Amino acid sequence: MTRTIETITFEDAVRFISLEADCLDHRDYATWLGLWAKDGIYAIPIDPDAEDFADRLNYAYDDAAMRRMRVSRLTSGESMSARDASNTLRSLSRFRMLDDEPASDVRIRCAQHLVDYRRGAYRTYAANVTYRLRVEDGGIRLAEKVVRLINSTDALAGMSFLL
Amino acid sequence: MTSRDFDALVLPDRVHSSLYRDPAIFEEEMDRIFNRSWVWVAHESDIPKAGDFLTTHVGRQPVIVNRDRKGDIRVMVNRCRHRGATVCEARRGNAAGFVCPYHAWTYSQDGSLRGVPLPKGYKDFDKAEYGLVQLRVETYAGLVFATFNHDIEPLDTFLGRAKPWIDLFMKQGGGFPVKTMGEHRFTFPGNWKIQLENTTDAYHFPIVHKSFLTSLDNATEDLFSFMDAGGYVEDLGNGHSVMVMIPELVDLDDNLDADIPDRFADIAEELRRDYPEEQVRKIVRAIGGSGFNLNLFPNLACSMAFFRVLRPLAVDETEIRHIAIGMDGGPDIANRARLRLHEHFQGPMGFGTPDDAEAWERVQRGSAGSADPAWIMVNRGEDKTAANAGDVTAETGMRAAYQMWKRMMSA
Ligand code: FES
Numbered sequence: 425m426t427r428t429i430e431t432i433t434f435e436d437a438v439r440f441i442s443l444e445a446d447c448l449d450h451r452d453y454a455t456w457l458g459l460w461a462k463d464g465i466y467a468i469p470i471d472p473d474a475e476d477f478a479d480r481l482n483y484a485y486d487d488a489a490m491r492r493m494r495v496s497r498l499t500s501g502e503s504m505s506a507r508d509a510s511n512t513l514r515s516l517s518r519f520r521m522l523d524d525e526p527a528s529d530v531r532i533r534c535a536q537h538l539v540d541y542r543r544g545a546y547r548t549y550a551a552n553v554t555y556r557l558r559v560e561d562g563g564i565r566l567a568e569k570v571v572r573l574i575n576s577t578d579a580l581a582g583m584s585f586l587l
Numbered sequence: 588m589t590s591r592d593f594d595a596l597v598l599p600d601r602v603h604s605s606l607y608r609d610p611a612i613f614e615e616e617m618d619r620i621f622n623r624s625w626v627w628v629a630h631e632s633d634i635p636k637a638g639d640f641l642t643t644h645v646g647r648q649p650v651i652v653n654r655d656r657k658g659d660i661r662v663m664v665n666r667c668r669h670r671g672a673t674v675c676e677a678r679r680g681n682a683a684g685f686v687c688p689y690h691a692w693t694y695s696q697d698g699s700l701r702g703v704p705l706p707k708g709y710k711d712f713d714k715a716e717y718g719l720v721q722l723r724v725e726t727y728a729g730l731v732f733a734t735f736n737h738d739i740e741p742l743d744t745f746l747g748r749a750k751p752w753i754d755l756f757m758k759q760g761g762g763f764p765v766k767t768m769g770e771h772r773f774t775f776p777g778n779w780k781i782q783l784e785n786t787t788d789a790y791h792f793p794i795v796h797k798s799f800l801t802s803l804d805n806a807t808e809d810l811f812s813f814m815d816a817g818g819y820v821e822d823l824g825n826g827h828s829v830m831v832m833i834p835e836l837v838d839l840d841d842n843l844d845a846d847i848p849d850r851f852a853d854i855a856e857e858l859r860r861d862y863p864e865e866q867v868r869k870i871v872r873a874i875g876g877s878g879f880n881l882n883l884f885p886n887l888a889c890s891m892a893f894f895r896v897l898r899p900l901a902v903d904e905t906e907i908r909h910i911a912i913g914m915d916g917g918p919d920i921a922n923r924a925r926l927r928l929h930e931h932f933q934g935p936m937g938f939g940t941p942d943d944a945e946a947w948e949r950v951q952r953g954s955a956g957s958a959d960p961a962w963i964m965v966n967r968g969e970d971k972t973a974a975n976a977g978d979v980t981a982e983t984g985m986r987a988a989y990q991m992w993k994r995m996m997s998a
């Protein structure tokens with residue numbers, strides 16, 4: 425995001441969310457935190473049909489303060505599960521703009537296929553992910569990220585990474 | 588296996604690690620404990636209206652919990668009496684009855700067989716003999732329990748001294764009835780009793796949950812640093828126990844004139860618009876839940892601010908549900924705060940649960956080290972007696988559960 429932009433194109437959006445994915449797989453959490461708008465919301469709902477999250481139970485429903493705490497938990501060394509964290513590798517594909525572009529506030533949806541490796545075992549997490557991206561101060565910021573796991577209502581195992 | 592063997596595996600202060608590992612013992616547990624004891628299946632708020640149902644398990648057996656036309660709660664084996672298909676796969680819903688998908692035998696809400704297609708193919712067929720198999724059902728304070736054992740003592744007697752603690756726990760409705768508000772469901776690769784122990788294990792809290800404690804504001808961190816707060820563990824009989832961690836939060840109706848903690852100040856301010864001061868205090872005090880964990884043998888815990896339900900899947904695989912609870916008809920802002928607190932600690936991405944699960948998995952892995960003596964020690968701390976309040980880190984609750992385990996396995 426070196427150039428100043430006023431609107432977000434499809435290519436801008438894909439480039440931005442690929443960067444976000446790369447930060448998470450490489451545990452570059454400091455950069456990841458910087459991608460967010462101040463009022464950004466990171467949500468991982470349980471209910472597959474949920475559109476608003478405040479009045480129901482989610483896996484995560486994070487504002488900026490909660491995201492910061494989540495990152496410190498994963499990096500502080502105080503959490504025994506995070507000390508032995510998974511290696512993750514995620515692929516994003518099947519991109520679709522949900523709003524007309526270019527615009528200064530757009531939503532893009534994609535498929536995320538995440539492979540998690542820990543203690544000799546692979547697990548996969550398949551999800552539809554929707555991002556709302558917004559232009560702020562000439563750059564793109566993440567205003568909302570909603571991760572809808574296709575098995576969200578099943579029993580999951582503990583996760584030592586971010587989806 | 589004979590009862591003699593179980594005596595050798597469960598001593599007053601230790602249990603043998605084969606209790607975590609031996610598939611034959613697991614099979615016997617399913618028969619002797621889960622098929623014979625009272626097992627928690629639902630909270631009444633899960634099925635408020637006639638026709639509401641949910642599907643779950645008692646031990647390994649699939650069951651339907653539903654409310655019939657008359658308003659009675661029924662628990663029925665989810666297995667068609669023809670050739671055995673499940674009659675319902677939905678997790679919850681509302682249904683006028685259940686139609687088996689295979690040959691369309693039709694059951695009414697109370698489980699009776701109402702009709703079969705092409706009945707002339709049967710001779711001397713009495714539909715009354717082919718209803719869904721019914722479990723015995725009793726409730727206490729909204730908690731619904733079921734059992735395959737029609738000769739078992741009444742639920743009331745089984746819960747016994749745990750009942751006053753259930754009453755105290757339900758005070759976190761803040762003057763409203765308690766309702767369930769969704770759940771986190773997760774599995775860990777380990778034996779179910781590792782989790783049963785953990786609900787009555789305060790000893791691990793400051794170690795395993797260090798990252799959770801760090802994430803709290805100072806006052807809340809103090810509240811959760813309960814190693815020296817005067818807590819204790821008490822054996823309540825029949826395998827049940829209570830671990831009091833925060834004594835001032837045992838009775839949520841007490842101390843209503845104490846200062847409202849800073850973290851709830853905004854909520855209190857908003858509540859004052861709709862509720863008188865006394866009710867505001869009661870609601871606010873209820874938001875954070877109770878200061879104790881009540882462990883009910885074998886599968887339920889009323890744990891601070893949620894229900895913990897365990898389901899053994901295999902000797903080394905267990906499913907846990909952390910069910911969020913809130914105030915039925917209470918203010919949205921209070922229920923929202925409760926949901927956020929639940930998300931903060933519980934679930935596969937919570938700040939607490941993944942570390943618990945990691946510790947339990949490590950216990951299961953370590954138990955493969957079977958060189959004698961392969962004992963699991965539960966000898967910590969003195970039991971609470973009239974004269975001695977014991978200590979919050981005592982392993983009294985585990986001893987209570989294992990003595991009940993031995994009693995049921997030897998019966
Ligand atoms: S198995 Fe249910 S109708 Fe045949």
Ligand SMILES: [Fe+2]
Pocket residue numbers: 785791792795796939943
């Ligand atoms: Fe714990």
